[in-house]
Amino acid sequence: MTVISDQEIADFSADFNTNSKNQVASRAARRSGLLEASFNDRVSERLNHVFSTELDVDGVTDQKHSGRCWEFATLNVLRHYFGKQNKVKDFTFSQAYNFFWDKIERANAFYDAMIRLADRQLNDREVQSWLAFAGEDGGLWSMAINLVKKYGVVPSYAMPESFNSNNTTGLIDSLARKERKDAIALRKLVSEGSSQDELEKAKKHFLNEVYRMVSVALGEPPKKFDLEYRDDDKKYHLERDLTPREFVQKYFKDFKFDDYVVLSNCPNHEFNKIYHMPLYDNVDGGDQIKFLNVPIEYLAQAAVAQLKSGDAVIFGNDVLKQMERKTGYLDTELYQTDKLFGVDTKMSKADRLATGEGFATHDMTLVGVDEDHGHIRKWKVENSWGDKYGHKGFYEMSQPWFEDYVYDVVVRKEFLTDEQVKLAEGPAIDLKPWDNIG
Incomplete structure (x- = not known):
């Protein structure tokens, strides 16, 4: 490594001041x-x-202060489809609902990875990638569709936005901290020769705690809801006691x-x-x-x-x-x-x-x-x-x-x-x- 000399610094300054436009640009930029x-x-x-x-x-x-753009974009495509099929342009889906299940499913995938990679050092590049990804709320279309296929969707009024869905910083920080600690515990169980049943029992316990955390932050997701809306022709619609999966099966049966x-x-x-x-x-x-x-x-x-x-x-x-x-x-x-x-x-x-x-x-x-x-x-x-x-x-x-x-x-x-x-x-x-x- 070479040291920057006083002469080089003097040369840099001289070069900067050679062109008067640099001072003009600097004044504008500073202002x-x-x-x-x-x-x-x-x-x-x-x-x-x-x-x-x-x-x-x-x-x-509006996703507010969250990394849920992938869920918003996916549900925008679905709401446009639903709106076109049912003549209701202003109908929206609950991003909080699918965000809830994303936190549960992603924790499950994280715990499985920690068990699978337990024989590697903590500083292993793949282990570190998983640890860095813990609790994150960013994602992709295919991830959102996986959640829709398994858990369905609900209207925005069935599970509205809350402080913690609009501002996910506190929740993802808490989940990341918990999941990383749980990773240490799972790695220890593997190193001690625990059986698969023992590992699954520990993972279920951790997932139960994650469910509790997400439920406190977002509220539990609805198991059933009433579909109620007025279409663009002002016609009233009501269908009672739909499950989120039934909603997708019925209203998105032609969405491939x-x-x-x-x-x-x-x-x-x-x-x-x-x-x-x-x-x-x-x-x-x-x-x-x-x-x-x-x-x-x-x-x-x-x-x-x-x-x-x-x-x-x-x-x-x-x-x-x-x-x-x-x-x-x-x-x-x-x-x-x-x-x-x-x-x-x-x-x-x-x-x-x-x-x-x-x-x-x-x-x-x-x-x-x-x-x-x-x-x-x-x-x-x-x-x-x-x-x-x-x-x-x-x-x-x-x-x-x-x-x-x-x-x-x-x-x-x-x-x-x-x-x-x-x-x-x-x-x-x-x-x-x-x-x-x-």
Whole structure:
């Protein structure tokens, strides 16, 4: 390692002061902040609120201070389907209900992993990945569908939001601390030669405690509810004593959950391969969490086709890159910090993923697209951050932003090529928990 010398520091200062524009940029940045000083208001010329294809959706949801975007996005797709089938646009589902069962199922998967990996050192990379994941509330479409298949759904009024579902910090911190302590106990039992029955007994005891914790925080989920709503024609509907599973079986009997495929675009991994992320398998006996990795143009083509068929599209993305909440703009030219600094930080998507600069941090829903003779200009995005941001909660995304910061879309098999369908239905390659596939 070399030491920075006084002469080098003097050279750096001299270089900075050689260009008077640096002082101008510094004054602007110090006064209003780096992002505001580099904000490019010309993107509004491209990102207006008109789209050639647009779904008829009404209102947005709000995940508040939680990492439940994946559940909100999934339930948005389901509520749009229910609304279209039953002519009721403003019907919403309870995210708190599915969040409750996610905490139980994810604890079960964690305990199973700790028993399976008990012969490894605590500093083993896979063990550490599981320990870091304990209690987390982030997830993916396939995880949400696993929960819907097993536990069903309920209307939002049947299990409304509470302080701890809107602000999950306290709950996930408590669960993480408990599960990590339980991991030590399970590892000790394995090292002492405990039988499988003894391990299962200990795990059941821990799960019972997790159930208690989640019930205190969120309330117990309803076992039955009355489905009650007034449709868009003002006709009243009432169906008593439905279980959450019966609701899905009756009202989503034609919604083909297994027809959906997650198309990913992660160029740091080989294309035309299907990958499996075991760390995210949240429900024992449920579907594996898999992604079919393809070039970005296939994600755009499939998403456009699904929108034109009348259905919304969930997509995973790095929302905090080149985004402004106030306007709802998502554009690669939005903040021109490189020009402000006089540097070049542009990286390929593959390099961003490989270095940890790129990562899917959020799930949202595509509900519109604007095309000009087949050329995609922009997308309409339904977010789950309430209606005070963007255009009443809806965002406008440029096609270059889609290409740079979108990592996956959830689409039906009918919008894939025949070869992609074969790949999606074939065996998957297991990835390590630390592999970054967006």
